[in-house]
Amino acid sequence: MSQVKWTLDPMHSEITFKVKHLMISTVTGQFRNFNVVAETAGNDFSKPGKIDVTIDVASIDTNNEQRDGHLKSDDFFSAANHNQITFKGIKFEANGEEGKLHGELTIKGTTKPVVLNVENGGVVVDPYGQTKAGFTVSGKLSRKEFGLTWSAVTEAGNVVVGDDIKFTAEIQLVKQAA
Template structure:
């Protein structure tokens, strides 16, 4: 295999993905979030339908990410909760079936970086910072080149108009305002 077609390259002595276009493999992606119920219990949710493209730049900091999240694909493991979160109290998925993310800047050091981008939910856009880690490369049994990343960040859901809540008799609120974003992603090299 020539170096021009190699799926990875050395940047500053670290193996990173080759420059080019990589598409998210939705069957091997976890685009999730964690919130708190009663300010105690962690409740996890995920979106099962996400499309994303990663454009790896010649310089890692020139890389770009775009994603479209199908809000109607939300799953938390409880159908009644899913329907409530999709309702007008939160995502209003019938009126706003998609959320989007578009990166605006990348900083990179070794296998870790910060990805800053615009997250749009219900036509409201705010900047989000994700801490990203490149976990490595693998070639699957069907000769597809795959790269694997994880990312985490925190947002205040109320910034996007997701404000429904209830005050508890004992004090505090039913649903946390702070939401942790948790992503584990595989992307396929496009030829």
């Protein structure tokens, strides 16, 4: 079976994240610009040949311009020097509609192996004749492991920004013509 290329449907996809603030509440943000390219044997995502994700760091949006500027600075992502976050899928373990995607995540020049949870929403043909595949991808990572080590402590001793980042990606892919 020949390899099929899939590209992102940006109108029906998003990447969001959550992090503790002052350890008493949660801040939610998203990356507005990103791309996903996948290759599969036909419509079978159980053994993808390739999964590449590229995220534009400058597109970070936490609904607060000052905080977004701080996140883009050298204290965090250093967007001027490291303008992309990348993920390269290496292995997928399918278990029915769920699975584990193993890959290499690179943030701020640091590459680490990660395992992501994947829910396969299925493959359908939309009203316009396009074949689409949907996925929910989620996980948790330590920001400090990727060199995002900025921290401050309040008078009471609370950490300003938590270490654990929880993220969810709602991804819809479009099958490309052969």
